[in-house]
Amino acid sequence: MSQPSLAGYIIKRPWLKKMMMPVANWYANAAGYRKLGLKADDLIPEESETVLLALKRLPPKEAYDRVYRLRRAFQDDVQYLSPIIREIEAEARERADLESLAIKKK
Known part of the structure; x- marks a missing residue:
């Protein structure tokens, strides 16, 4: 995770921090993960070797x-x-079965 961050800049300026805190709190609550009891780092995907x-x-x-x-x-x-994922998987299996169907003439 290497995205640019303005946190250091904002924290060094108390007036800016005070102004940004309501916005930060609103965003954190709107994200919804706190309502589930999660922390922000819990949302980092575990797909990279570093994580x-x-x-x-x-x-x-x-x-x-x-x-x-x-x-x-x-x-x-x-x-x-x-x-919906289960429905799509079932459709894919049905499509594969139908495409591999061999018709035999009598």
Whole structure:
């Protein structure tokens, strides 16, 4: 994760920090992950080698807490995309079966 950040610039200027805090709080609440009990770093995809290595270096307590937060969030979450994914997979299987169908003449 190497995106540019203005955090250092804003934190060094108390007047700017005071002005930006309501916007930051609004954004964090609008993102929705806090309502599920997650932290921002819990949303980092585990697909890169760097993130996997960082997860291995977590202290045991923090690693356990992270897994607990993720499991709780998944249990409280509502599936909205999974049913559609299953439907598309079923259609793909049916299409593959129909395309591989061989017609025999008697």
